Amino acid sequence: MQSVIKLLADLLGLRLKDRIALEERLRHIRATAWIALLASGAFSLFNLLTEGMLVLGLVELAAVLLCLLPAVWLSHQPHRVAMAESLMLVAAVAILGGLIVFGGVAGTGVLWVFTAPFLAFFLAGQRRGWWYSLGFIAATASYLLWVAPRLPFAYAYSGEFSAHFVLALCFYTLTAAAFNQLRTRFEEQLQQRVEQKTADSKALLEQMQYLATHDALTGLPNKVRLQDILQDEMLAASEGTQGLVICNLHLERFFELCNVLGSVGADRLVRHIAEHLALLAAGHGTLARTGRDEFVIVYRLSHTALAPKVLQQFIDERQFSVREQGYTLYIEFTLGLAIFPDHADTPQLLLDKAEQAMLQARKGGQQWTLYDAEQEQLFVRHHLLFGKLREALVKQHLQVHYQPQIDLLTGRVLGAEALTRWNDPDSGPIPPAVFIPVAEESGLIRQLTNWVVDECMRDCASWRAQGLDLTVSINLSALNLLDPALLGVLQAGLARTGLQACHVNLEITESCFMASPERAMEVIGRMHDCGFQLSIDDFGSGYSSLTYMKNLPIDELKIDQSFVRRLLQSPGDQAIVASTIELAHNLQLSVVAEGIEDTATADWLRTRGCDIGQGYCFARPAPAEALLAMALRLGTGRELVA
Ligand code: C2E
Ligand code: CA
Ligand code: CA
Numbered sequence: 001m002q003s004v005i006k007l008l009a010d011l012l013g014l015r016l017k018d019r020i021a022l023e024e025r026l027r028h029i030r031a032t033a034w035i036a037l038l039a040s041g042a043f044s045l046f047n048l049l050t051e052g053m054l055v056l057g058l059v060e061l062a063a064v065l066l067c068l069l070p071a072v073w074l075s076h077q078p079h080r081v082a083m084a085e086s087l088m089l090v091a092a093v094a095i096l097g098g099l100i101v102f103g104g105v106a107g108t109g110v111l112w113v114f115t116a117p118f119l120a121f122f123l124a125g126q127r128r129g130w131w132y133s134l135g136f137i138a139a140t141a142s143y144l145l146w147v148a149p150r151l152p153f154a155y156a157y158s159g160e161f162s163a164h165f166v167l168a169l170c171f172y173t174l175t176a177a178a179f180n181q182l183r184t185r186f187e188e189q190l191q192q193r194v195e196q197k198t199a200d201s202k203a204l205l206e207q208m209q210y211l212a213t214h215d216a217l218t219g220l221p222n223k224v225r226l227q228d229i230l231q232d233e234m235l236a237a238s239e240g241t242q243g244l245v246i247c248n249l250h251l252e253r254f255f256e257l258c259n260v261l262g263s264v265g266a267d268r269l270v271r272h273i274a275e276h277l278a279l280l281a282a283g284h285g286t287l288a289r290t291g292r293d294e295f296v297i298v299y300r301l302s303h304t305a306l307a308p309k310v311l312q313q314f315i316d317e318r319q320f321s322v323r324e325q326g327y328t329l330y331i332e333f334t335l336g337l338a339i340f341p342d343h344a345d346t347p348q349l350l351l352d353k354a355e356q357a358m359l360q361a362r363k364g365g366q367q368w369t370l371y372d373a374e375q376e377q378l379f380v381r382h383h384l385l386f387g388k389l390r391e392a393l394v395k396q397h398l399q400v401h402y403q404p405q406i407d408l409l410t411g412r413v414l415g416a417e418a419l420t421r422w423n424d425p426d427s428g429p430i431p432p433a434v435f436i437p438v439a440e441e442s443g444l445i446r447q448l449t450n451w452v453v454d455e456c457m458r459d460c461a462s463w464r465a466q467g468l469d470l471t472v473s474i475n476l477s478a479l480n481l482l483d484p485a486l487l488g489v490l491q492a493g494l495a496r497t498g499l500q501a502c503h504v505n506l507e508i509t510e511s512c513f514m515a516s517p518e519r520a521m522e523v524i525g526r527m528h529d530c531g532f533q534l535s536i537d538d539f540g541s542g543y544s545s546l547t548y549m550k551n552l553p554i555d556e557l558k559i560d561q562s563f564v565r566r567l568l569q570s571p572g573d574q575a576i577v578a579s580t581i582e583l584a585h586n587l588q589l590s591v592v593a594e595g596i597e598d599t600a601t602a603d604w605l606r607t608r609g610c611d612i613g614q615g616y617c618f619a620r621p622a623p624a625e626a627l628l629a630m631a632l633r634l635g636t637g638r639e640l641v642a
Helices: 002-011 021-049 055-073 078-102 105-150 159-213 223-237 255-281 308-316 347-363 375-397 433-440 447-463 480-481 486-497 518-532 545-551 571-586 598-609 623-633
Strands: 243-251 286-290 294-301 319-324 327-331 334-340 368-370 398-406 413-422 427-432 471-475 504-508 533-539 556-559 590-594 613-615
Touching: 002 159, 021 055, 021 078, 021 105, 055 078, 105 159, 105 571, 159 223, 223 243, 223 286, 223 294, 223 334, 223 347, 243 255, 243 286, 243 347, 255 286, 255 294, 255 319, 255 327, 255 398, 308 398, 334 347, 347 368, 347 375, 375 433, 375 447, 398 447, 398 556, 398 623, 413 433, 413 447, 413 623, 447 471, 447 480, 447 623, 471 533, 480 486, 480 518, 504 518, 518 533, 556 571, 571 590, 598 613
Parallel strands: 334 368, 413 471, 471 504, 504 533, 533 556, 556 590, 590 613
Antiparallel strands: 243 294, 243 334, 286 294, 319 327, 398 413, 398 613, 413 427
16 A cells, blocks of 8 residues: 555655756756757648648747747756746647647647657656646647637547547556656666765775875874975974974884784784874874884974973983783884974975984984984995995905014014905095995995905915915904804815815904804804814903903904003003913913004013014005015914024
């Protein structure tokens, strides 16, 4: 029952929106008006030229000129669409009325009249369509019943025909109503679908835009969005008197924290940190997450507020602890700060400067640094040097020089220390004090040491092949001791040159034990087992020297130059050197003093029992040929003088 009521209500246009969108309506009217214009124009011409049809032709011509032509024109004007529809209905009533009255060709004109209900519903909508159609049926029935029999010129329909005709009109009205209702509903559904799809796409687009500009984990603005934010803040800051502080926060030991907490715990921790930082930024600036372990705060601060005390407070607030999975985790940041407008005037540059400052702080082991143009230049030079050094290794711009080590008792050459020289074709000689740290930081030191090992083993083997009893000393860095491949490289060198391990002396400094003492000790132990000689270089300049002396399988101590160079002027240095020599001898180690610049110092050291001397007093580091010449002149080997 309910569905019957619903069907009826729909049919009568009670539930549906009676009118579809204006744009749609205009398109319908335009198409219908043109079709009606062309069809009616053709019929009017046909009727005007056909005998006995003149009046009908004139009626049609009048409908074309007075109604359909203006309807075509009005259908292009959105606010006149109702008038266009009405004109089309008037034209339909006039033409169809004429066809009923005059009958058309042998009374077949009425066949066209069945278009009337379709037009009425189409043009006037579901509800008004009923009024038009029923009115039309009533008018037709009245005409056929009362008017037509009294008009002499009217086409004479039989009573039976008239009844069938009116009945057929009623049937077509119902069909037209049902058809129009289906059409309207279809269009309405289509419209709804389009609106839904448009809304879905809009939401999707908004979501994509959000994801492209925000960090998925914390919902904070990301790098992309930060650029826009910074641009706005810079604009506002330049209009007012406020400056901006761009603060790059690097979360320290994040990967260790991730390992401890697992990825879910680490995500929770990041969200927690973000909340904490957001509180600090609230009201003063904006927080963004720019990397896995990196945040940026754009802070609005007046320039006077940038006093060190305020900054320190600002920084202290960024170190805190959280409890996660039962652990208390200390969250530490390293901060790099850049200031607008002092350091840069574009968002990207400001962010870069803050990042550089942060890297600088990390490198220097500081908690924070303010961007410094001079530091940046050093930084850039350092990185340029890294590229150049890599190239120098490939293009063989490096050379090994040798500084002789002299037996202080006999004056003979016992061996030589290999010292790397870099003569850059563009900038000339670059000292080891500059490029060795670059090599160490970049990891190139492995390659460099391998190359030095190759070079000096070949040279030493060649000296020994000429009957000279010489050893060679190679400097090793901390990273070399962590390199599991080093021992293999050394042994391969021995195999290639025929040299024995006892002819190679490996110099290590105390700093080699800082990073990973156990590892370093293990490697040194293995080198000793292979027969290599081991020296502690720069002895006395570092810490815990005595502990290493006791525990390491070393053969030699090299007293640091700083005690030797002003030895004769400094009783303190003399005391240190004398007791070091004694201590070393008690431990069965031989002692080398380096940095001997004059014979008086050499004499002093000899009288105190120092075994070996090295320094400008004997020779500066020089190419292999110079060492060969010196060894030939002074003699080699450890024999005692008579
Ligand atoms: P080091 O191992 O302590 O080498 C001794 C340094 O003192 C050398 O400096 C040498 O030229 C210098 N020297 C020698 N006698 C005297 C002297 O009488 N007076 C003065 N003032 N200096 C003297 P150099 O060649 O500039 O090397 C500096 C440092 O660079 C070396 O210190 C060493 O730690 C490192 N180094 C040099 N070549 C290599 C290398 O191939 N590998 C590694 N890992 N480090 C190297
Ligand atoms: Ca050395
Ligand atoms: Ca040294």
